[in-house]
Amino acid sequence: MTVDPEVRAVLTGGKPSVPAVLERFQAWLAEHADRLERFRELPTEPDRMVGTLMELQRLLYEAGWIRLGWPEEVGGLGGAVAVRGVVSEELAAAGYPPPFSFATQEVLGPAVARFAPPQLAAQVLPRLLRGEETWCQGFSEPDAGSDLGSLRMRAVDEGDHWRVNGEKVWTSWAQYADRCLLLARTGTPESAHRGITAMFVDMNTPGITVRPLVAMTGEADFCSLFFDDVLVPKDRTLGEVGGGWAVAMFVLSCERGVAAWQRQAWMRWRLERLVAEAPELADARAGEAFELVHALRLLSRRTLRSLSDGRSLGVLPSFDKLLMSTAEKYLFDAALEALPNTLLFGADGPARDWRSDYLYSRAASIYGGAAEIQRNIIAERVLGLPRE
Numbered sequence: 001m002t003v004d005p006e007v008r009a010v011l012t013g014g015k016p017s018v019p020a021v022l023e024r025f026q027a028w029l030a031e032h033a034d035r036l037e038r039f040r041e042l043p044t045e046p047d048r049m050v051g052t053l054m055e056l057q058r059l060l061y062e063a064g065w066i067r068l069g070w071p072e073e074v075g076g077l078g079g080a081v082a083v084r085g086v087v088s089e090e091l092a093a094a095g096y097p098p099p100f101s102f103a104t105q106e107v108l109g110p111a112v113a114r115f116a117p118p119q120l121a122a123q124v125l126p127r128l129l130r131g132e133e134t135w136c137q138g139f140s141e142p143d144a145g146s147d148l149g150s151l152r153m154r155a156v157d158e159g160d161h162w163r164v165n166g167e168k169v170w171t172s173w174a175q176y177a178d179r180c181l182l183l184a185r186t187g188t189p190e191s192a193h194r195g196i197t198a199m200f201v202d203m204n205t206p207g208i209t210v211r212p213l214v215a216m217t218g219e220a221d222f223c224s225l226f227f228d229d230v231l232v233p234k235d236r237t238l239g240e241v242g243g244g245w246a247v248a249m250f251v252l253s254c255e256r257g258v259a260a261w262q263r264q265a266w267m268r269w270r271l272e273r274l275v276a277e278a279p280e281l282a283d284a285r286a287g288e289a290f291e292l293v294h295a296l297r298l299l300s301r302r303t304l305r306s307l308s309d310g311r312s313l314g315v316l317p318s319f320d321k322l323l324m325s326t327a328e329k330y331l332f333d334a335a336l337e338a339l340p341n342t343l344l345f346g347a348d349g350p351a352r353d354w355r356s357d358y359l360y361s362r363a364a365s366i367y368g369g370a371a372e373i374q375r376n377i378i379a380e381r382v383l384g385l386p387r388e
């Protein structure tokens, strides 16, 4: 595969640094502006939208940009994790959408790189990075969301495979997924978080039914998954048997890393669009939105740097998640106030985007750890307040 000369230039002389990647990637974007133009406005029909975003991903992979910051063993070109934040940020700043698997890549990719058998990671990660397949996160169940440790999906040991039965819900974009990072109970029903095992399941395995759920955005943003005697080979186990909680916690920490950085970059870009498109936006509203988004950026930078250096911040990233949902809701509340006709009734692409982003922002305080849970963590583990 030919790596673009701009990428090759950041690799000469050792591992790429954030400033070097930034400078070269900006130059590459400017140079390829004509080729990238068609990605600025996406088709509205979901299948075509996903297809177009996968094409963008392939283009960035083939040039080498998406391979930076990933280990060579899984198809990467090496360098610190933090350099991965540059590509998403600069894409957003230049007005391009995030490729379809960007978030998955950052949320689930590192867990597969760390916990999957090396041969499996080397096989599937390049395919994800290249936009050849997509993955989904099968954690939540109808009675196990915030209280994930009570999940009931059962995986029974049958020698060289697991037999899996049960139900998952709110699995984002599972209708497009080729694989699923699944949590299932392999211990006794009372084993709580100690009896859970993580596994990497092919979505075309017989016995899996995917039922899309239409959200208030009007799109099937997520799905219910039904597992009926699904056989998962043992070599698809991620980490230790009974060690699924460590995998789940690692995934959650990644949600606060490059994935959160991508989200704040996208919010910054949306705020800039709002200021440009809504002269009625009150200065105080714009100022407060800017403060929230900028504060999020600072927290997110601290977390990203620490994850990139392999240091843990413990429970501190709970502040990031809480601020992220506050900032996102505030931003789109401001959009509704300043662009009411466009947001509520507009029929063109940008109006639909404002409407859909406003509606999706309501979910920001639920997914990836609800706001109340983050407040509990901060109250108990940072401020030392009593549990009750």
Ligand SMILES: Cc1cc2nc3c(=O)[nH]c(=O)nc-3n(C[C@H](O)[C@H](O)[C@H](O)COP(=O)(O)OP(=O)(O)OC[C@H]3O[C@@H](n4cnc5c(N)ncnc54)[C@H](O)[C@@H]3O)c2cc1C
Pocket (backbone or CB within 6 Å): 136, 137, 138, 139, 140, 141, 142, 143, 144, 145, 146, 147, 169, 170, 171, 172, 173, 221, 222, 363, 366, 367, 368, 369, 370, 371, 372, 373, 376
């Ligand atoms: C847009 C979206 C995408 C999602 N994508 C995925 C996905 O891809 N994969 C996946 O596995 N899951 C996904 N989820 C599910 C998400 O992780 C759960 O919705 C979340 O964990 C909350 O769980 P729950 O919905 O069961 O609500 P519950 O846990 O039942 O909570 C209901 C309410 O009670 C509050 N609450 C619960 N426990 C406490 C407590 N101890 N103290 C105070 N308040 C409490 C919560 O904060 C919330 O307000 C997604 C959700 C959304 C909205």
